[in-house]
Amino acid sequence: IISKLPKVKTTIFTTMGQLAQKHSAINLSQGFPNFEPDPSLIDLVTLAMKQGYNQYAPMAGVMELREMISEKIEQLYGRHYHPESEITVTIGATQAIFTIITAFIGSNDEVIVIKPAYDCYEPAIEVNGGVPVFVQLNNSDFKIDWEVFRSKITPRTKMVIINTPHNPSGTIFSKEDMLELQRSLENTDIIVISDEVYEHITFDGHEHESASKYDGLASRTFVCGSFGKTFHITGWKMGYCAGPAELMLEFRKTHQFNVFSADHAVQKALATYLKNPQHYLGLNQFYQEKRDLFLQGLSTSRFKIKPSQGTYFQLVDYSDITQEPDEVFAESLVTEHRIASIPISGFNTKGIDNHLIRFCFAKTNATLEKATEILSKL
Numbered sequence: 001i002i003s004k005l006p007k008v009k010t011t012i013f014t015t016m017g018q019l020a021q022k023h024s025a026i027n028l029s030q031g032f033p034n035f036e037p038d039p040s041l042i043d044l045v046t047l048a049m050k051q052g053y054n055q056y057a058p059m060a061g062v063m064e065l066r067e068m069i070s071e072k073i074e075q076l077y078g079r080h081y082h083p084e085s086e087i088t089v090t091i092g093a094t095q096a097i098f099t100i101i102t103a104f105i106g107s108n109d110e111v112i113v114i115k116p117a118y119d120c121y122e123p124a125i126e127v128n129g130g131v132p133v134f135v136q137l138n139n140s141d142f143k144i145d146w147e148v149f150r151s152k153i154t155p156r157t158k159m160v161i162i163n164t165p166h167n168p169s170g171t172i173f174s175k176e177d178m179l180e181l182q183r184s185l186e187n188t189d190i191i192v193i194s195d196e197v198y199e200h201i202t203f204d205g206h207e208h209e210s211a212s213k214y215d216g217l218a219s220r221t222f223v224c225g226s227f228g229k230t231f232h233i234t235g236w237k238m239g240y241c242a243g244p245a246e247l248m249l250e251f252r253k254t255h256q257f258n259v260f261s262a263d264h265a266v267q268k269a270l271a272t273y274l275k276n277p278q279h280y281l282g283l284n285q286f287y288q289e290k291r292d293l294f295l296q297g298l299s300t301s302r303f304k305i306k307p308s309q310g311t312y313f314q315l316v317d318y319s320d321i322t323q324e325p326d327e328v329f330a331e332s333l334v335t336e337h338r339i340a341s342i343p344i345s346g347f348n349t350k351g352i353d354n355h356l357i358r359f360c361f362a363k364t365n366a367t368l369e370k371a372t373e374i375l376s377k378l
């Protein structure tokens, strides 16, 4: 067999999750809540199923849900996306991202990816014959150098992928960053994927800067969202993308043969649930308390920490504990101390020895307290 993805192995999230299970560890590795979603949301899904929404949903998504997504984006970021032609419901943000790349990227097209990068971008580019071109964030504060970014743009650059709030660093692109990106792409046909799945998880007053707020970006961007993160339902795999009609038309040509449509009953339920903005506007505060509890619990530990500005992840620097490479340290942490984490090299940073691992704090307070007690003794 000639592999199209010879370098790709099982994802770090699966590997660490399996190790966590094997060692009965506290699992702070793969990003998912270990608490239940709102029971009323589950009731809405059951109701939709009983009402008979058990067959294929419309290809682009249930219209009421697309209308609610459109309303939410307009209220938060001031841009109107037409529910009919500019919003498509997908099987998680992962499918949105994969389908966008498949719809637009072909042989030798270059895609600028910012590293550390969430793991699904690079294989999706490569399996379509494209070439990922990396821009490394600064190693200590994870800021981007826009001069370096601009130097990577060539006549073959077809796409740029950004992710804010950023997994795994927990940093947020500022307004200035978004303006730099907008300026850098002026007079090009470059398409942007803006992965904004953590849009509702920001801390300490940091504002999420959606690409949809910027005229010069919105006209070339697919904004990708995920209900998994926002409503504690990562297992339901429900997301969406929003973008200009001419781009969305191309997206749907691929989407309709890729999955055709997403779960019908869940879409119906989410359309109703989204009518109450408190269901997502309260999320910042909810996760701020968890981040603070986690940081407080680690305050006497030997980990060096820059507080996460957004996402439900916290990177920690363990170099005062050991100089081992991150994968070695993460493995000993789970096998010897029964705490599972994600080594930062899972985000395509191999070769940079920055002694960082990522913890997910989307966990019950009891779990966070138990974990920080163990981590403080290292």
Ligand code: PMP
Binding pocket: 031, 091, 092, 093, 094, 095, 118, 163, 167, 195, 197, 225, 226, 227, 228, 234, 237, 238, 239
């Ligand atoms: N992008 C980023 C940055 C993520 O962290 C995740 C979730 N793990 C996704 C995309 C995928 O989202 P979904 O689970 O909705 O497919």
Ligand code: GLN
Binding pocket: 011, 013, 014, 029, 030, 031, 032, 167
């Ligand atoms: N996005 C999740 C994380 O960063 C992982 C989801 C997955 O396993 N693909 O932990």
